[in-house]
Amino acid sequence: MPGKILIVDDEKGMLELLSMTFKHKTDYEVITTTDPVEVPRILAENDIDIVISDLRMPEIDGIELMDYVKQVDETIPFIVITAYGTIESAVEAMKKGAFDYITKPFRKEQIILTVDRAMKMRQLQKENIKLKEQLEQMRKKQV
Amino acid sequence: MKNFLTERKIIIGFGIVTVILLFMAFFTSLRSFKRVKQLAIEEFNQQQLVLARHVAFSLKTIINSLKEELAILNLSPTIQYLEKVSLANRMRITLSAVRNKGVLEIRRIDTNCNRVYVLDKNGVFKEITRCNNEEIKLFKWSQNRKNKGKIYISPIHTDNRSGKLIMYLVTPTYQDSYDEAHPKPTHKFVGCLMFTIDANQLVRMVASKVKSGKTGYAWVIDETGRFIYHPRKEYVGQNAFSVRKKEAHIPVSFARINAIQREKMLKGKEGTSWYISNWHLGVIRKMKKLIAYTPIWLKKRGDSPLWSVAVVAPMQEVETMVSDVYKQQLLFQGLVLLAIILVSFSVVGFERHYSVQLKKEVEEKTKDLRASEEKYRMLVENANDLIYLIDTTGRIISINKYGLNFFVDENTWAEPKDFVGKNIFSYIHSLDNAFTPEVLKEVLNSGVVSLEHEVEINQRKYWLNTKLIQIKRRTGEIAILGISRDITQHKEMAKQLFNTEKLASLGVLSAGVAHEINNPIAVILGFCDLLLEDGSLSPEEIHQVLKRIQEEAEKCKKIVENLLMFTRFREYTEEITDVNANLERVIALVSNNLLIKKIKLEKHLSPDLPKIKADARQIQQVFLNIINNAIQAMPNGGILTVTTRLNTQLNMVEIFIKDTGPGIKPEHRRKIFDPFFTTKKVGEGTGLGLTVSYGIVTNYGGTIDFETKTEEEDKENHGTTFIIRLPVYNPKQEEIKCQAKFLL
Numbered sequence: 001m002p003g004k005i006l007i008v009d010d011e012k013g014m015l016e017l018l019s020m021t022f023k024h025k026t027d028y029e030v031i032t033t034t035d036p037v038e039v040p041r042i043l044a045e046n047d048i049d050i051v052i053s054d055l056r057m058p059e060i061d062g063i064e065l066m067d068y069v070k071q072v073d074e075t076i077p078f079i080v081i082t083a084y085g086t087i088e089s090a091v092e093a094m095k096k097g098a099f100d101y102i103t104k105p106f107r108k109e110q111i112i113l114t115v116d117r118a119m120k121m122r123q124l125q126k127e128n129i130k131l132k133e134q135l136e137q138m139r140k141k142q143v
Numbered sequence: 144m145k146n147f148l149t150e151r152k153i154i155i156g157f158g159i160v161t162v163i164l165l166f167m168a169f170f171t172s173l174r175s176f177k178r179v180k181q182l183a184i185e186e187f188n189q190q191q192l193v194l195a196r197h198v199a200f201s202l203k204t205i206i207n208s209l210k211e212e213l214a215i216l217n218l219s220p221t222i223q224y225l226e227k228v229s230l231a232n233r234m235r236i237t238l239s240a241v242r243n244k245g246v247l248e249i250r251r252i253d254t255n256c257n258r259v260y261v262l263d264k265n266g267v268f269k270e271i272t273r274c275n276n277e278e279i280k281l282f283k284w285s286q287n288r289k290n291k292g293k294i295y296i297s298p299i300h301t302d303n304r305s306g307k308l309i310m311y312l313v314t315p316t317y318q319d320s321y322d323e324a325h326p327k328p329t330h331k332f333v334g335c336l337m338f339t340i341d342a343n344q345l346v347r348m349v350a351s352k353v354k355s356g357k358t359g360y361a362w363v364i365d366e367t368g369r370f371i372y373h374p375r376k377e378y379v380g381q382n383a384f385s386v387r388k389k390e391a392h393i394p395v396s397f398a399r400i401n402a403i404q405r406e407k408m409l410k411g412k413e414g415t416s417w418y419i420s421n422w423h424l425g426v427i428r429k430m431k432k433l434i435a436y437t438p439i440w441l442k443k444r445g446d447s448p449l450w451s452v453a454v455v456a457p458m459q460e461v462e463t464m465v466s467d468v469y470k471q472q473l474l475f476q477g478l479v480l481l482a483i484i485l486v487s488f489s490v491v492g493f494e495r496h497y498s499v500q501l502k503k504e505v506e507e508k509t510k511d512l513r514a515s516e517e518k519y520r521m522l523v524e525n526a527n528d529l530i531y532l533i534d535t536t537g538r539i540i541s542i543n544k545y546g547l548n549f550f551v552d553e554n555t556w557a558e559p560k561d562f563v564g565k566n567i568f569s570y571i572h573s574l575d576n577a578f579t580p581e582v583l584k585e586v587l588n589s590g591v592v593s594l595e596h597e598v599e600i601n602q603r604k605y606w607l608n609t610k611l612i613q614i615k616r617r618t619g620e621i622a623i624l625g626i627s628r629d630i631t632q633h634k635e636m637a638k639q640l641f642n643t644e645k646l647a648s649l650g651v652l653s654a655g656v657a658h659e660i661n662n663p664i665a666v667i668l669g670f671c672d673l674l675l676e677d678g679s680l681s682p683e684e685i686h687q688v689l690k691r692i693q694e695e696a697e698k699c700k701k702i703v704e705n706l707l708m709f710t711r712f713r714e715y716t717e718e719i720t721d722v723n724a725n726l727e728r729v730i731a732l733v734s735n736n737l738l739i740k741k742i743k744l745e746k747h748l749s750p751d752l753p754k755i756k757a758d759a760r761q762i763q764q765v766f767l768n769i770i771n772n773a774i775q776a777m778p779n780g781g782i783l784t785v786t787t788r789l790n791t792q793l794n795m796v797e798i799f800i801k802d803t804g805p806g807i808k809p810e811h812r813r814k815i816f817d818p819f820f821t822t823k824k825v826g827e828g829t830g831l832g833l834t835v836s837y838g839i840v841t842n843y844g845g846t847i848d849f850e851t852k853t854e855e856e857d858k859e860n861h862g863t864t865f866i867i868r869l870p871v872y873n874p875k876q877e878e879i880k881c882q883a884k885f886l887l
């Protein structure tokens with residue numbers, strides 16, 4: 001199941017770890033950035049399926065970023081990474097529409113599982129949209 | 144309030160006057176209504192009388208014309224000599240002229256009353272050989288020589304056969320005329336000529352055309368009181384005195400009309416009056432009728448026969464006419480009055496409402512004003528500020544009570560008025576030349592001046608924050624309002640830097656640490672996971688991963704080190720140690736760094752500095768942190784000045800570490816001691832250096848302050864100086880401490 005993941009985190013180490021994990025354990029293509037300001041450009045240039053982001057970043061905070069992404073495409077699942085002991089902020093993010101959250105430190109199986117689930121949902125949604133479009137066209141033809 | 148009362152009076156007065164006027168108008172209009180009704184009735188009856196006269200006149204004219212026709216016909220020789228061939232023709236000519244005037248027959252009775260020649264109204268000519276009684280009576284009148292040339296008008300009688308009301312015009316015939324056949328008149332009496340007249344038809348011709356008012360009509364009676372004409376056909380020929388009673392469906396008294404008929408009409412009088420009736424053109428009910436009557440003397444005044452014509456109309460007709468007009472007028476009057484009242488009331492009401500509103504508003508405003516004045520007064524009186532009003536030379540106009548606390552000693556009684564008229568500058572002495580008469584000129588120029596200045600008042604020093612505002616007094620003169628706040632304590636506090644409250648509690652600290660440390664640990668663990676489980680990583684990747692792990696582990700180490708040093712959990716040993724020696728050791732550590740960064744070092748270490756009691760490694764850590772900060776602040780070189788000295792007053796060792804860096808920005812100054820506050824890049828700073836130093840120093844009863852100037856604040860002498868004060872070791876105090884411990 002191919003798909004594109006965007007990972008946003010101000011910590012280089014974390015980005016390296018995640019992209020290496022996805023590279024070796026999955027077929028997903030990974031794009032990373034330490035700068036949340038870059039996200040709009042990346043979203044515009046790539047067909048991103050999932051966004052993973054740290055909640056605490058210096059420039060824009062993770063929830064703000066999620067709001068932005070949801071504005072561009074509401075169906076993109078947004079996964080937040082939070083530090084251990086800051087579950088409250090993760091819950092807050094879930095309330096505002098995050099797909100799921102991962103607490104640091106995490107095991108690779110855990111994050112892969114979460115991303116797989118998100119990707120499945122994303123695929124289903126895409127299919128759904130396509131089917132709807134087809135239906136719409138059929139209706140138009142009938143008319 | 145007074146205005147209100149008068150206004151009330153005016154309104155009540157207005158109301159009373161209106162009501163009185165209303166009643167007066169009502170009564171006068173009622174009275175005038177009655178009078179007008181009376182007048183109208185009289186007027187109406189006069190008109191009826193005119194109509195009646197018209198009827199009488201018309202009837203007389205018709206009868207006169209009939210008389211004329213009769214007389215003319217009587218002059219005809221054909222009539223006089225009874226020329227049988229042309230007699231009928233001659234009669235026919237006259238008949239055509241009089242037939243429409245009620246003439247039924249023309250009769251010629253012969254000389255001996257043996258024969259009668261008759262032309263009926265259809266033009267049929269007959270010769271009758273016998274005279275009836277009536278004819279004989281009339282003939283006898285004609286025979287009388289005295290009656291030659293006269294015309295007799297007979298009384299009316301009802302014809303037995305046709306039921307018609309018949310009357311005769313009779314004239315005696317003499318052979319006075321002549322023609323070819325009779326060239327010589329004989330002048331002999333030869334009988335008489337007469338018209339048989341349907342009296343009812345004759346009168347109806349005129350009377351039926353009369354219309355009085357809307358529905359009024361005329362009727363005519365003869366001298367016996369018989370109706371010759373009445374619009375109610377049954378009445379015709381009947382006796383006017385009895386027929387009404389006979390026909391009455393409703394019993395009413397006919398006394399009045401009977402009296403009028405008897406006393407007035409049948410006596411040939413003219414007049415107007417009213418009577419009670421029960422009939423009017425088919426309407427049966429009791430009603431008042433107006434009547435106008437006039438006599439018709441058929442021959443001449445005072446001579447029988449006499450007829451009388453009456454014109455009547457229901458009084459109600461006139462009344463309704465008048466009252467209709469009056470109703471309209473009253474309605475109009477009422478409407479006008481109503482309009483006036485409404486307009487006046489709305490005007491008064493509006494004005495009243497407006498004035499009430501105005502009053503309310505004024506009251507509210509007054510209340511507000513009073514409240515604000517009160518508030519203002521309270522504010523001034525209770526303010527913990529020195530508030531004063533001075534003239535442009537500094538003379539006190541007024542001053543608040545609190546201000547007096549500055550001017551007099553405690554426990555000395557003083558009142559604001561004691562100071563009025565004195566000059567403010569004789570009480571407040573400026574120590575920095577900021578608060579002088581000069582400043583008042585500035586206030587007059589710019590309106591407002593704010594200053595922070597040091598003064599001496601009543602032999603005490605203060606820092607004041609003063610605002611001087613130019614104001615215009617109610618009297619019109621310009622004055623200056625001064626508000627001075629005592630900020631002495633504030634200033635001192637600011638000097639002493641930030642207190643322990645600012646320091647993060649251990650909880651906050653550990654939360655921060657957890658976050659800081661979590662990241663590198665998560666990365667390390669993640670990579671380990673990859674490394675351990677997977678054989679697919681390339682050698683380069685493995686190398687990269689290991690390097691990354693090392694970096695992240697370093698980060699952890701640094702954080703933990705700093706943390707351990709900050710907290711008291713780490714074991715430390717207290718010893719009596721020399722500040723200068725510790726400083727030298729740190730300087731040795733960084734000397735290499737100073738060389739690289741081209742930083743010049745200046746040392747002013749006091750040679751006879753007392754010792755302190757502390758853990759030497761901790762003290763070195765503090766110096767190292769602060770000197771490192773200084774070096775980092777001068778990446779392009781500068782001067783690092785390290786000074787030690789004994790502050791005898793405080794009995795503390797003072798260490799000054801001064802750099803010529805960019806200084807600390809004002810917005811950062813309050814935060815630099817906060818844990819994890821850093822302006823440096825990741826890896827360069829942890830934000831814990833100063834936090835840890837603060838913890839260590841305060842732990843020994845010392846303080847850390849700093850003085851800093853940014854380039855903006857001072858282009859020449861920018862930079863930061865950290866001042867560390869540590870208490871001098873005092874063996875005696877130590878003993879006391881020990882004893883205290885034992886006591887506990």
Ligand SMILES: Nc1ncnc2c1ncn2[C@@H]1O[C@H](COP(=O)(O)OP(=O)(O)O)[C@@H](O)[C@H]1O
Binds near residue numbers: 802829831
């Ligand atoms: N000598 C100095 N000159 C300018 N800024 C300083 C100086 N010392 C400290 N600071 C400021 O205080 C902040 C906090 O310092 P510190 O607690 O030592 O943490 P760190 O040095 O790791 O940033 C620094 O990031 C810096 O902005």
